[in-house]
Amino acid sequence: MEKSVCEEDVYNTIYREQFEKVRNFVYYKCGDLDEAEDIAQESFIRLWRNCAEVLFNKVAGFVFTVANRLFLDQTRSKKVALKFEKAQLPQQDRQDPYFELRTDEFRTQIEEAIADLPEGQREVFLLNRIDKYTYKEIAEMLGVSQTAVEKRMTKALIKLRDRIQEFKEHKI
Numbered sequence: 001m002e003k004s005v006c007e008e009d010v011y012n013t014i015y016r017e018q019f020e021k022v023r024n025f026v027y028y029k030c031g032d033l034d035e036a037e038d039i040a041q042e043s044f045i046r047l048w049r050n051c052a053e054v055l056f057n058k059v060a061g062f063v064f065t066v067a068n069r070l071f072l073d074q075t076r077s078k079k080v081a082l083k084f085e086k087a088q089l090p091q092q093d094r095q096d097p098y099f100e101l102r103t104d105e106f107r108t109q110i111e112e113a114i115a116d117l118p119e120g121q122r123e124v125f126l127l128n129r130i131d132k133y134t135y136k137e138i139a140e141m142l143g144v145s146q147t148a149v150e151k152r153m154t155k156a157l158i159k160l161r162d163r164i165q166e167f168k169e170h171k172i
Helices: 008-030 033-049 056-075 097-116 119-129 135-142 146-169
Strands: none
Touching: 008 033, 008 056, 008 119, 033 056, 056 135, 097 119, 097 146, 119 135, 119 146, 135 146
16 A cells, blocks of 8 residues: 555655755755755645555656745746756865965856856756756656757757856856
8 A cells, every 4th residue: 555645654654754855946046045045845734635646656856846836926027047056176285375366266157157057057057967867857857858958968068168168268
């Protein structure tokens, strides 16, 4: 017999296992941690309200779909800007102020390049490279084919490579 999402213990386990993933998924879309937390919370509230209709093995898809729809509802008319702070460049000679300045400038340029990616490419890139999700897992979260995820990643990597090449050519 399949577990029931309406059982409190089952629901609490799902919440503990999935909340951070859902929050990060929304955060990569909007760049606002508070908004991401609110949307993730609302997604789980809706899961609880609809627990009788949601099959246990479809919970992740339901929660991610709800989160995505809530995000789209909230941000339909505003442009999303992402402040990407997770990437850390390797530590080198921290005594050199010129190195510090160049590192900070490069980090800012990379963050801007990632933020400038179209939403679909940015979320696939961050989910894969930061959260280490496979293309298959990302496809399930986003409700698209694995091929679509692969194409988005390819396009994101090409755009980022081109931007990095621009930085090098202009010695930015």
